Amino acid sequence: MRQGVERTSPPPCGEGTEVGVAPPASAAVGRPTTPTSNSSPQGGGGARVSSPISPRRRSWVGVARPLSPRRRTTLAILSFLIPLLAWAAVSYVPFLWHPLVEVTEPGDIAWMEPGMRVPKAAFAEEVASAKTAGTAEPAGRPANPVYLPAPHEVATAFWTSLTAQPTQRDAIRLPLSLWHSIQIIAFGFVLSSLVGVPLGILCGAQPTLARLTEPVIEFVRYMPAPAFGALMVAILGIYDGPKIAIIVIGTFFQQVLVIANTTRRIEPLLIEAALTLGARNLRLIRRVIVPAMLPQLYRDQRILLGWAWTYLIVAELIGTSSGITFFITQQARYQHFDNVYAAILIIGLVGSITDLALAWLGRRLFPYDRSEA
Amino acid sequence: MNSVSPVVSPVVLPIEACDYRTQCEPVRARFDKLKGREVALRVEKLTKTFRKPDGGTTVALKDIDLVTHRREFLCVVGPSGCGKSTFVRILAGLETSTSGVVSVEGVPVSGPGADRGMVFQGYTLFPWLSVLRNVAFGLEENGTPRREAEREARQWLALIGLEAFADSYPHQLSGGMKQRVAIARALATRPRILLMDEPFSALDTQSRARMQAYLIEIWKKIDITIVFITHDLDEAVHLADRILVLSAHPGEVAELIEVPVPRPRSHNQALTPEFRATRTRLDALIHPPKDEAEESVAPDVVTRMTSAGDEVE
Numbered sequence: 122m123r124q125g126v127e128r129t130s131p132p133p134c135g136e137g138t139e140v141g142v143a144p145p146a147s148a149a150v151g152r153p154t155t156p157t158s159n160s161s162p163q164g165g166g167g168a169r170v171s172s173p174i175s176p177r178r179r180s181w182v183g184v185a186r187p188l189s190p191r192r193r194t195t196l197a198i199l200s201f202l203i204p205l206l207a208w209a210a211v212s213y214v215p216f217l218w219h220p221l222v223e224v225t226e227p228g229d230i231a232w233m234e235p236g237m238r239v240p241k242a243a244f245a246e247e248v249a250s251a252k253t254a255g256t257a258e259p260a261g262r263p264a265n266p267v268y269l270p271a272p273h274e275v276a277t278a279f280w281t282s283l284t285a286q287p288t289q290r291d292a293i294r295l296p297l298s299l300w301h302s303i304q305i306i307a308f309g310f311v312l313s314s315l316v317g318v319p320l321g322i323l324c325g326a327q328p329t330l331a332r333l334t335e336p337v338i339e340f341v342r343y344m345p346a347p348a349f350g351a352l353m354v355a356i357l358g359i360y361d362g363p364k365i366a367i368i369v370i371g372t373f374f375q376q377v378l379v380i381a382n383t384t385r386r387i388e389p390l391l392i393e394a395a396l397t398l399g400a401r402n403l404r405l406i407r408r409v410i411v412p413a414m415l416p417q418l419y420r421d422q423r424i425l426l427g428w429a430w431t432y433l434i435v436a437e438l439i440g441t442s443s444g445i446t447f448f449i450t451q452q453a454r455y456q457h458f459d460n461v462y463a464a465i466l467i468i469g470l471v472g473s474i475t476d477l478a479l480a481w482l483g484r485r486l487f488p489y490d491r492s493e494a
Numbered sequence: 495m496n497s498v499s500p501v502v503s504p505v506v507l508p509i510e511a512c513d514y515r516t517q518c519e520p521v522r523a524r525f526d527k528l529k530g531r532e533v534a535l536r537v538e539k540l541t542k543t544f545r546k547p548d549g550g551t552t553v554a555l556k557d558i559d560l561v562t563h564r565r566e567f568l569c570v571v572g573p574s575g576c577g578k579s580t581f582v583r584i585l586a587g588l589e590t591s592t593s594g595v596v597s598v599e600g601v602p603v604s605g606p607g608a609d610r611g612m613v614f615q616g617y618t619l620f621p622w623l624s625v626l627r628n629v630a631f632g633l634e635e636n637g638t639p640r641r642e643a644e645r646e647a648r649q650w651l652a653l654i655g656l657e658a659f660a661d662s663y664p665h666q667l668s669g670g671m672k673q674r675v676a677i678a679r680a681l682a683t684r685p686r687i688l689l690m691d692e693p694f695s696a697l698d699t700q701s702r703a704r705m706q707a708y709l710i711e712i713w714k715k716i717d718i719t720i721v722f723i724t725h726d727l728d729e730a731v732h733l734a735d736r737i738l739v740l741s742a743h744p745g746e747v748a749e750l751i752e753v754p755v756p757r758p759r760s761h762n763q764a765l766t767p768e769f770r771a772t773r774t775r776l777d778a779l780i781h782p783p784k785d786e787a788e789e790s791v792a793p794d795v796v797t798r799m800t801s802a803g804d805e806v807e
Contacts, residue, residue, distance in 0.1 A: 170799060170800055170801060390614050390618045391620065393586075393612075393618075394614060394618035394676075395620075395631075396588065397586055397588070397607075397610065397611065397612040398608075398632035398635055398679065398680075398683060399606075399635040400631075401635075404635065408631075412620065412622040413620070413622070415622070487622075489622060489663055489665050490621075
């Protein structure tokens with residue numbers, strides 16, 4: 122490489138290959154400056170034909186290439202930071218939104234109390250009328266509606282709800298209600314999987330069985346699981362039974378169809394190779410079909426588990442309210458919206474952490490699986 | 495186009511080349527010995543028709559007759575769409591024929607079985623099993639206890655020279671190594687016939703040459719009849735005792751060529767008159783002259799877009 126730089130006559134490879142680009146200054150010493158005036162014998166005659174398309178056009182869209190680990194981390198942090206900053210801006214910068222006025226000093230206005238949130242226009246009207254009447258003016262500061270607490274309020278609520286005892290007598294603690302919800306989910310999901318996964322695999326491997334079961338499953342799938350709520354209460358009582366049933370109904374039918382499709386997407390050559398080697402029926406399923414689909418089955422189950430969480434909220438409103446949903450509705454009734462946000466955040470956290478842990482476990486379990494986890 | 499006769503015109507051979515049908519003495523002796531062996535695979539009036547979505551039918555294979563003898567190396571070539579893959583898949587039992595009989599050592603074939611091993615074009619090693627367990631798979635499926643199967647599999651790995659990779663996983667192997675393991679896996683159940691569907695077509699030129707040498711070595715050491723599908727005509731001449739040439743639409747036997755190139759084979763033989771005569775005959779059968787005239791690029795098809803005096807050729 123170094124030698125090539127010292128000897129200026131042959132230009133280093135890669136230079137001057139783009140159409141219509143002038144040779145760089147360093148190479149111009151030993152070479153004619155413009156291609157058209159080139160008269161050296163080895164250069165050959167004839168003008169270059171320049172392309173009408175600019176070579177400098179960049180495309181932001183293309184085949185996705187993996188980002189560097191550092192960039193990935195930075196972008197992941199930013200993806201959380203940007204909405205958080207927007208929330209903080211709306212909460213702490215007084216002239217951003219703040220449609221209400223929180224009364225600090227009611228003055229002589231009879232219906233006002235400190236801490237009350239009044240629409241800006243109504244407050245201004247009262248101030249104006251107090252001025253003309255010569256009575257004491259009310260004082261206040263710009264505020265957001267009660268349903269949008271500031272980040273620090275939610276953070277405090279988050280911490281207190283995890284650690285402190287509840288103030289109301291009939292209130293339940295967040296960790297306890299969360300634990301109850303996790304149990305409901307786990308129960309429902311395991312029950313659904315015990316039947317759904319084997320049935321899905323059999324449907325995927327056996328077209329006759331698939332045709333016998335899938336049309337009706339497809340039909341039931343479109344019935345919203347919560348619609349079965351009242352029925353389930355009638356059958357299973359008012360406690361945890363109907364809640365688990367809703368999760369099972371919501372998960373099972375999707376599960377069979379999704380897993381049957383995953384089974385059908387196994388590389389057919391693997392199954393044919395196994396057939397030529399003598400594998401048959403249940404052994405073929407156990408030794409080839411299940412291992413071949415396992416990484417994707419695992420991913421399917423992760424996605425289905427996410428769906429189970431969305432059914433949970435409806436399920437917990439059926440019969441006697443319980444779990445995290447009971448906590449949320451109760452806190453919303455008391456207008457403790459900071460607690461409501463804290464509880465929603467906790468659901469998000471539990472879900473994401475479970476998913477990250479499962480993804481990590483998946484990479485350990487299936488090192489041969491090269492598709493993105 | 496209709497003016498061109500569809501009948502294959504007589505091949506114009508180079509002056510120094512011989513007729514591909516003339517066999518020197520050792521080659522003829524070899525063929526006599528081969529034909530004296532018992533029949534390994536018999537295909538009678540094999541026909542396969544597919545039903546098209548519009549209700550019509552396509553004839554993929556029509557009245558294929560074939561007899562191969564024990565320890566023969568048979569290559570199957572043909573233009574794309576002639577049904578070579580369908581043919582070998584029917585032999586393997588992975589597809590059913592519309593009519594006709596396939597029998598291995600006198601026993602009619604119905605469905606896949608351990609008497610026929612198969613090596614596929616794509617990589618079909620089980621990615622979740624180690625190389626050793628892959629080779630042991632067929633033995634275990636046919637009732638050999640695991641320990642015994644693994645001991646036997648280790649011997650097969652030794653035969654293909656990959657003992658050191660027994661505990662590796664398929665994704666850690668190169669393409670050529672994967673196909674070697676696939677051959678060992680197919681052979682481990684002791685099949686009578688090894689079916690190979692373009693097994694080396696995904697490999698680069700060097701690995702392919704090495705794999706051909708490996709395959710010949712294995713074939714020499716083991717009592718096995720090989721049916722080898724390929725689209726590479728040089729590969730067919732290099733490997734085969736006989737070459738079954740199929741024609742397309744419908745897939746019929748165009749010719750069964752006895753390769754006159756003496757064994758042991760080497761890649762230097764590609765320049766010998768026997769090799770070139772066989773190769774020329776294959777070319778004539780598979781690419782009839784009228785096809786080439788249609789496909790050749792006329793010089794004035796492309797408009798000139800460069801300045802005069804800037805020629806590259």
